[in-house]
Amino acid sequence: MDPELKKSIDNLIATNGIVVFMKGSRQFPQCGFSNTVVQILNTMGVKYETVDILADPRLRSGMKEYSQWPTFPQVYINGEFFGGCDIMIQAYQSGELKEILEVALNS
Numbered sequence: 001m002d003p004e005l006k007k008s009i010d011n012l013i014a015t016n017g018i019v020v021f022m023k024g025s026r027q028f029p030q031c032g033f034s035n036t037v038v039q040i041l042n043t044m045g046v047k048y049e050t051v052d053i054l055a056d057p058r059l060r061s062g063m064k065e066y067s068q069w070p071t072f073p074q075v076y077i078n079g080e081f082f083g084g085c086d087i088m089i090q091a092y093q094s095g096e097l098k099e100i101l102e103v104a105l106n107s
């Protein structure tokens, strides 16, 4: 992939504890899956950044390659790919997400 694009993605992930690559913004999610992830993170009361991949077609295709994940949302926690909507729902319901966020945000 384009090295400049990779560098800017690396930077976004490295400088934000939680970053969600999604369709739309946290105020105006443009897809139900992205909206669900925003609602979960809002419920958890954590600080997070969102990136609207619909605003940049290069980022939309680039993120699929970067994460080796074909869909959005894509959630990164402490520099690592965590998952999409289904994984976030599962982790939220099981309590795993709470544990991960506590560890991640206190480290």
Ligand SMILES: N[C@@H](CCC(=O)N[C@@H](CS)C(=O)NCC(=O)O)C(=O)O
Residues within 6 Å of the ligand: 023, 031, 033, 060, 070, 071, 072, 073, 083, 084, 085, 086, 087
């Ligand atoms: N099962 C997925 C649902 C997400 C999904 O299917 N997203 C689709 C529709 S919004 C998507 O991103 N498709 C690729 C694209 O639009 O570029 C998850 O757990 O995140």
